[in-house]
Amino acid sequence: ELKVEQNPLFLSMQEGKNYTIYCNYSTTSDRLYWYRQDPGKSLESLFVLLSNGAVKQEGRLMASLDTKARLSTLHITAAVHDLSATYFCAVDTGTASKLTFGTGTRLQVTL
Amino acid sequence: EAGVAQSPRYKIIEKRQSVAFWCNPISGHATLYWYQQILGQGPKLLIQFQNNGVVDDSQLPKDRFSAERLKGVDSTLKIQPAKLEDSAVYLCASSQYFSGSGDEQFFGPGTRLTVL
Numbered sequence: 001e002l003k004v005e006q007n008p009l010f011l012s013m014q015e016g017k018n019y020t021i022y023c024n025y026s027t028t029s030d031r032l033y034w035y036r037q038d039p040g041k042s043l044e045s046l047f048v049l050l051s052n053g054a055v056k057q058e059g060r061l062m063a064s065l066d067t068k069a070r071l072s073t074l075h076i077t078a079a080v081h082d083l084s085a086t087y088f089c090a091v092d093t094g095t096a097s098k099l100t101f102g103t104g105t106r107l108q109v110t111l
Numbered sequence: 112e113a114g115v116a117q118s119p120r121y122k123i124i125e126k127r128q129s130v131a132f133w134c135n136p137i138s139g140h141a142t143l144y145w146y147q148q149i150l151g152q153g154p155k156l157l158i159q160f161q162n163n164g165v166v167d168d169s170q171l172p173k174d175r176f177s178a179e180r181l182k183g184v185d186s187t188l189k190i191q192p193a194k195l196e197d198s199a200v201y202l203c204a205s206s207q208y209f210s211g212s213g214d215e216q217f218f219g220p221g222t223r224l225t226v227l
Contacts, residue, residue, distance in 0.1 A: 004153075033216075035218075041220070042202060042218045042219060042220045042221050043154070043202070043204075043218040045215060045216075045217070048215055088153050088154075090153075098156060098159065098167055099144075099154075099216065100156075101154050101155070103152065103153055104152070104153050
């Protein structure tokens with residue numbers, strides 16, 4: 001059974017600081033997604049990573065994928081309060097585009 | 112382009128009652144998914160349709176949950192009878208293709224179910 005683990009589960013950081021969220025998964029996959037979820041809202045797609053070594057950046061967020069290490073990272077640069085949300089990674093097992101989600105990382109950016 | 116639509120947005124029922132949720136995917140999307148998201152957890156796939164056929168329902172509690180996608184467009188998810196542990200947000204998602212090649216899923220706003 002595929003397991004997807006994120007750490008940390010909760011992250012409190014000050015504005016202007018940098019930090020990284022890690023997503024580890026237990027089986028071979030070369031397709032990984034990052035989503036953002038605000039309280040009471042649905043999931044918003046952030047990044048789609050489709051190959052080993054893929055790196056994508058949008059604003060203060062940068063995601064990367066290392067399929068050999070079965071690891072994806074979401075790096076936050078100079079955090080701002082608007083980034084406060086829960087971030088999920090999701091692994092595509094390759095079987096009919098079925099996603100298995102991680103546990104989520106709740107990010108709180110304080111002023 | 113309109114997104115994935117779901118209704119109702121909120122539902123409160125008592126245990127052993129029945130409830131149904133409706134989803135309208137993005138126009139032209141072949142694949143439709145229903146997820147259950149329990150508070151504090153990531154979404155868990157319940158069932159996946161390609162057009163009007165079931166691709167994966169391995170995690171659907173079939174003794175109480177059922178789903179259908181008539182004509183390969185709208186879908187309904189039903190729970191009968193509901194249990195306390197069914198309290199969750201039910202998310203519908205759709206994707207354009209059924210290719211297994213990293214097709215992005217787009218999520219609806221969800222239905223928050225509370226079972227008392």
